[in-house]
Amino acid sequence: MLLAYAPIAALWGAVAAGQGFSPLEAILMSGIVYSGAAQFVAVDLVKAATPLSLLVFTIATVGLRHVLMSASISRHITHFPKLRASILMFWLTDEAWAILERRALHEKLTPAYFLGASMPLWPNWILFTGIGALVGNRLGDGSAIGLDFAFAAMFIAVLAGFWKGPRTGAILAASAAAACAAKLLVPGAWYILIGGIAGMAVSVALHSERETA
């Protein structure tokens, strides 16, 4: 996981430096905002001199998928103290969430596991942002060695654990089709939310059929 993170962080650092962010600004942003998708979008918006309110609103929409992720993970951490769980949520990135959901399929989550699975990604992300910002575009092209695919491969690996038969297949098909269609038709990161909601809708539809049968 740490390996998959490093090139993305370094790439973002390099992009940010290319847009005139100082290394300190890039590092602070990685530490405080801590969301790859949000940071890439933010660099584009800052470059376009977007007003602050629109900037923050857009970042919130990019992060909307995390509302669903934290809602989903909340079922597995009902036994955590509320304050501790609320603090832990800061480190709930896509990758940490995927690892936690995978674990929760078979074992009860503990605060220690949550912390151990999520928190180490954070300094790693900050460190490689700094390296990327300082070294800049002297870094090679990550896609030449397939690093851009590491993220997708990891999600596929986690996804395989959720297979529960044809019903899952229908959910995945709906989600994939809706996400691809939205990606082509709607600008921005809405495709994640649209795909997710399509999958949820199919799940609800199949659920009620089964109940009345």
Add this chain to the structure above:
Amino acid sequence: MSIDPLFFLAIVMMGCATYATRLSGYLLLRGVRIEGRVKAAIDAVPPAILTAVIAPAVFLQGWAEMIAGAVTLVVALLRAPLLVTIGAGVASVVALRHLFM
């Protein structure tokens, strides 16, 4: 090393926005009994969102990514460890990109 105060404010506000999205789902559903249709919907979140995040990267880029995605899925279904699965996906996408170039 320098930082613009306005820019710092923007970073903090963006950080708050990101944290708010991560916290709200937890606070909203904490202590709520989840059953029936709501349970069906929430149960579908992990696979549906995982799929939605990667679907464009796998299906819309070209044959190499599509086939590599299938290879990764097969390796994952064989219950290979996570790192082996990621390695298989990355290796196959590199090989396939050379093939299709």
